[in-house]
Amino acid sequence: MKDVIRLAHGNGGKLSWQLIKEIFLPILSNPHLAPLRDSAIVEVEGKKIAFTTDSYVVKPIFFPGGDIGKLAISGTVNDLTVMGAKPLFISCGLIIEEGFPIPTLKRVITSLQETAKNVGVTVVTGDTKVVEKGSADEIFINTSGIGIVLPEANLDPERIKVGDHILINGSIGEHAIAVLSQRQELGFEVPAKSDCAPLFDLINEVRSFLTCIKFMRDATRGGVAGVLNEIVQGEDFGIELWEDEIPVREETFAVCELLGLDPLYLANEGKILIFVEKERSLDLLSHLHHHPLGKDTRIIGEVVSEPRGKVYLETTIGTKRILDLLVEDQLPRIC
Amino acid sequence: MKYISEFREKNLVNRLSGRIAKVASKIKREIRLMEVCGTHAMAILRYGIKELLPPWIKLISGPGCPVCVTPNQYIDEACTYAKEGFLVTTFGDMMRVPGSRSSLVQEKAKGGKIKVVYSTMEALEIAELHPQEKVVFLGVGFETTAPTVATSLILAKKKKITNYMILSGHKLIPPAMEALLEEGEVKIDGFLCPGHVSAITGSQVYDFIARKFGVPCVVAGFEPVDILQGIYLLLCQIAKSEAKVENEYDRVVKPEGNLKARSLMEEVFRVEPSIWRGMGVIDKSGLEIRKEYSQHDVRARYPVKVTSSNNKKGCRCGEILKGVIEPPDCPLFGDVCNPSRPLGPCMVSIEGTCNIYYRFSSKVKI
Amino acid sequence: MCLAIPVKLTKIEGEIGWVEMGGVKRKINLFLLSDVKVGDYVLLHAGFAISKVEEKEAEELLNLLSQMDANP
Numbered sequence: 001m002k003d004v005i006r007l008a009h010g011n012g013g014k015l016s017w018q019l020i021k022e023i024f025l026p027i028l029s030n031p032h033l034a035p036l037r038d039s040a041i042v043e044v045e046g047k048k049i050a051f052t053t054d055s056y057v058v059k060p061i062f063f064p065g066g067d068i069g070k071l072a073i074s075g076t077v078n079d080l081t082v083m084g085a086k087p088l089f090i091s092c093g094l095i096i097e098e099g100f101p102i103p104t105l106k107r108v109i110t111s112l113q114e115t116a117k118n119v120g121v122t123v124v125t126g127d128t129k130v131v132e133k134g135s136a137d138e139i140f141i142n143t144s145g146i147g148i149v150l151p152e153a154n155l156d157p158e159r160i161k162v163g164d165h166i167l168i169n170g171s172i173g174e175h176a177i178a179v180l181s182q183r184q185e186l187g188f189e190v191p192a193k194s195d196c197a198p199l200f201d202l203i204n205e206v207r208s209f210l211t212c213i214k215f216m217r218d219a220t221r222g223g224v225a226g227v228l229n230e231i232v233q234g235e236d237f238g239i240e241l242w243e244d245e246i247p248v249r250e251e252t253f254a255v256c257e258l259l260g261l262d263p264l265y266l267a268n269e270g271k272i273l274i275f276v277e278k279e280r281s282l283d284l285l286s287h288l289h290h291h292p293l294g295k296d297t298r299i300i301g302e303v304v305s306e307p308r309g310k311v312y313l314e315t316t317i318g319t320k321r322i323l324d325l326l327v328e329d330q331l332p333r334i335c
Numbered sequence: 336m337k338y339i340s341e342f343r344e345k346n347l348v349n350r351l352s353g354r355i356a357k358v359a360s361k362i363k364r365e366i367r368l369m370e371v372c373g374t375h376a377m378a379i380l381r382y383g384i385k386e387l388l389p390p391w392i393k394l395i396s397g398p399g400c401p402v403c404v405t406p407n408q409y410i411d412e413a414c415t416y417a418k419e420g421f422l423v424t425t426f427g428d429m430m431r432v433p434g435s436r437s438s439l440v441q442e443k444a445k446g447g448k449i450k451v452v453y454s455t456m457e458a459l460e461i462a463e464l465h466p467q468e469k470v471v472f473l474g475v476g477f478e479t480t481a482p483t484v485a486t487s488l489i490l491a492k493k494k495k496i497t498n499y500m501i502l503s504g505h506k507l508i509p510p511a512m513e514a515l516l517e518e519g520e521v522k523i524d525g526f527l528c529p530g531h532v533s534a535i536t537g538s539q540v541y542d543f544i545a546r547k548f549g550v551p552c553v554v555a556g557f558e559p560v561d562i563l564q565g566i567y568l569l570l571c572q573i574a575k576s577e578a579k580v581e582n583e584y585d586r587v588v589k590p591e592g593n594l595k596a597r598s599l600m601e602e603v604f605r606v607e608p609s610i611w612r613g614m615g616v617i618d619k620s621g622l623e624i625r626k627e628y629s630q631h632d633v634r635a636r637y638p639v640k641v642t643s644s645n646n647k648k649g650c651r652c653g654e655i656l657k658g659v660i661e662p663p664d665c666p667l668f669g670d671v672c673n674p675s676r677p678l679g680p681c682m683v684s685i686e687g688t689c690n691i692y693y694r695f696s697s698k699v700k701i
Numbered sequence: 702m703c704l705a706i707p708v709k710l711t712k713i714e715g716e717i718g719w720v721e722m723g724g725v726k727r728k729i730n731l732f733l734l735s736d737v738k739v740g741d742y743v744l745l746h747a748g749f750a751i752s753k754v755e756e757k758e759a760e761e762l763l764n765l766l767s768q769m770d771a772n773p
Binding site for chain 1: 339343345348349380381382383384386387440444453559674675693694695
């Protein structure tokens, strides 16, 4: 590793993992951190608590379908949700650039609160720091969250078996495209909307399936391909995805073709990947379809025995090729 | 018709695979077909095209990645301009290519004014909006891109945007194809010619390849159906011991190409010898800016001196670019040189043969 | 970098064109083409239209291919 941090170290891809494995883990090492899941599970007096933290540096701070406030709640709620926890309490730390307009701050916090209220979480503590102009870009938000793990939940990558199906609750790449469309220099007009949304209500809807759901992850930075690669790395199974089954909206497809991007690597903020027993997948699918945030759920692939430790794509023309972890960022400052 | 999904139809792909298998069975020796375009290389691997071909039909990559064939000297010049306070504008794929000592992404991290743009028009607009900045656009790319750079120069001259300049590094494909055949180091039984370069140059530019060297050429588009049809037509020629230029991509490519684009290139650029990484100097293969536009030629107005060194020890990008070896044949491939730790441009550039191979091929050893 | 995509011309204003693809709209430069009209498909590369896409030739190719024997 060279001796300066590069933008790519924050993109959730290979370099991010290198940083975690070569710097953070060795120094901070402890059994709670080691699994490197979306939330840590800690036990307090017999109860399993999920605990997570995330920082939001999205640029621009307002984008079609959301803003940094909505994102700050959704992202953290989703990190708790995918651990099978009911999100309860959130902390909110703000780093604000000198000169940031107060009415804008109010707009961001109002959106944050609305999102929190809609999903039933409470912001119980917070902190504010102001830095000189130029030392931060408008506003950065860190949220940490805690939730109680539901008794039915037993989500563990160890439970993943060959034959399990992989579901996703809708089309991919929209958050990245929505944010990108706001970056003026592209000269794009895209009817894109971020999928940014807290998903606890969706998973709560299918709570009864939690026993046959083996594992869940939200497909944020690194996209579907990034997240699935993290899951299979070093494991004795692989994953096969079916390109024809992966839902992509027309405008996302168009922007990706125009810019040479691959939607499988683009960040989502309202999509969960669910590993479930094959025998129950169709049933789960139809239940998810009943909820507005799950109406476009598809079964997009399965866990396979070979090749192990890798993600493969069955292409639209019927051939197979590897879907590796991306190294450099397709798009920086997306979350 | 939208011209994309129609050319990815599974059913047409299957028919073509069948036809390819049939004609290939009549050719009882190893056949090496070379593509000379990074976009073809990407499409071939993205769609798993090799899986559809009989094992004795090999697809090899040539020097079709403009970033990969750009020598260290060019990157060194670009970095020097960045160090000297110029506002350097560039297409994204140039950012991480290593020069002798540095790269644009490293210069940016050190405070260099470097901006990725999607079009020369953006770079021109930046120059117009910031007359106090000395704006340089890195003119790298083949015949597909050169006309867009030529246009920006013509407009800059017309509108007197004197702070807009080009660092020209454009190269031409047909001379490189000729050089490969003259050198004879790699056996090439047919060329899959680059569809978008050909949209500008026209399909006639390859006539001399078929005539002088007896090598079949088919101009092909980039969807799976285009590539397979291109391969099919090449194999049909080989089976009949023919050598001519055919155009699979006639919905876009005409025999004479885009005459307007060609004349704009002619107005702004003159053809000169050019250094191709791994291949040395190739005659008549580069574009330099004509005297009439020297006000917008950064080398003419603000010459810089650079001392450039060669590739990292053990790097075999040169042979990769000529199709002499495949990425796994390079001892550095995978373990030492990979997209996280690229040593040579073939691994750095997203259209580089090694980068594409690493990302898409199942034979990667980890 | 030969990435170029077929897009539909929806509006022409001198040498600037507006194109549409899958709902995405973009402004592009038509300097390199002389004979285009609204409704035509053009190949977009680095912000420029570099060629027209001819429907007739596309249809002919697709027809030719779909008439190929599936099992020769």
